[in-house]
Amino acid sequence: MIRGGTVVVATKNAGKVREFAHxxxxxxxxxxSMFDYPNLPDVVEDGVTFAENARKKAREVAVAxxxxxxxxxxxxxxxxxxxxxxxxxxxxxxEGATDSRNNEKLLRELARATNGGEAAERLADGTKxxxxxxxxxxxxLYDPASAEFAESEGDVPGFIMNQPxxxxxxxxDPLFWVTSEGxxxxxxxxxxKQAISHRGRALAGLLGKLDVR
Ligand SMILES: O=c1nc[nH]c2c1ncn2[C@H]1C[C@H](O)[C@@H](COP(=O)(O)OP(=O)(O)OP(=O)(O)O)O1
Ligand SMILES: [Mg+2]
Numbered sequence: 001m002i003r004g005g006t007v008v009v010a011t012k013n014a015g016k017v018r019e020f021a022h023x024x025x026x027x028x029x030x031x032x033s034m035f036d037y038p039n040l041p042d043v044v045e046d047g048v049t050f051a052e053n054a055r056k057k058a059r060e061v062a063v064a065x066x067x068x069x070x071x072x073x074x075x076x077x078x079x080x081x082x083x084x085x086x087x088x089x090x091x092x093x094x095e096g097a098t099d100s101r102n103n104e105k106l107l108r109e110l111a112r113a114t115n116g117g118e119a120a121e122r123l124a125d126g127t128k129x130x131x132x133x134x135x136x137x138x139x140x141l142y143d144p145a146s147a148e149f150a151e152s153e154g155d156v157p158g159f160i161m162n163q164p165x166x167x168x169x170x171x172x173d174p175l176f177w178v179t180s181e182g183x184x185x186x187x188x189x190x191x192x193k194q195a196i197s198h199r200g201r202a203l204a205g206l207l208g209k210l211d212v213r
Pocket of ligand 2: 045090
């Protein structure tokens with residue numbers, strides 16, 4: 001993974017790039033992403049699990065670049081939706097999906113599944129906690145020289161709120177309440193998020209396996 005202090009991350013998600021840049025920056029490493037390699041073909045994310053997709057993204061890009069590459073496949077699992085959107089989190093709202101359309105669909109589906117949240121618990125400010133959820137992150141690092149993977153997974157439990165809170169983060173963060181912190185995910189600083197998030201936990205696990213400190 002460490003080549004001249006640079007980590008290649010096979011992602012086109014700017015939010016992930018910011019978080020990895022922050023985490024690896026603390027270790028004195030720089031991050032480059034698929035924004036720096038715009039001509040590489042897209043990887044088709046047709047795996048059934050986060051881990052499968054992470055391995056696919058890492059291996060295809062690593063083989064194309066002939067160097068070690070890290071990939072992240074992540075998403076949101078909502079209990080009342082039978083674990084959806086899961087591996088479909090990025091494309092939940094279909095063709096041309098965006099974070100805001102995905103969040104709108106999530107609220108629509110969860111309102112339907114919970115009868116408008118009629119039995120929902122409320123936070124002090126009246127925000128409804130519509131249902132239990134968790135974020136999951138699978139990380140895979142592939143080294144084409146050895147043809148070996150290093151992998152790690154992390155998750156964080158919480159609840160989906162009926163209205164957004166906070167300006168930070170990306171993706172589904174504005175709707176995700178982290179009970180253990182008493183805060184919305186988008187209300188946290190990057191440092192706070194990294195300490196408790198699915199991605200932070202997965203990365204700590206991976207660095208532990210690789211003995212990077
Ligand atoms: O910390 C997070 N906070 C909020 N939302 C998050 C987070 N982590 C993943 N998510 C959501 C965003 C996207 O809807 C899906 C990831 O999908 P996923 O395919 O792994 O990433 P992506 O397509 O955005 O970029 P790429 O595949 O190039 O890495 O889960
Ligand atoms: Mg993706």
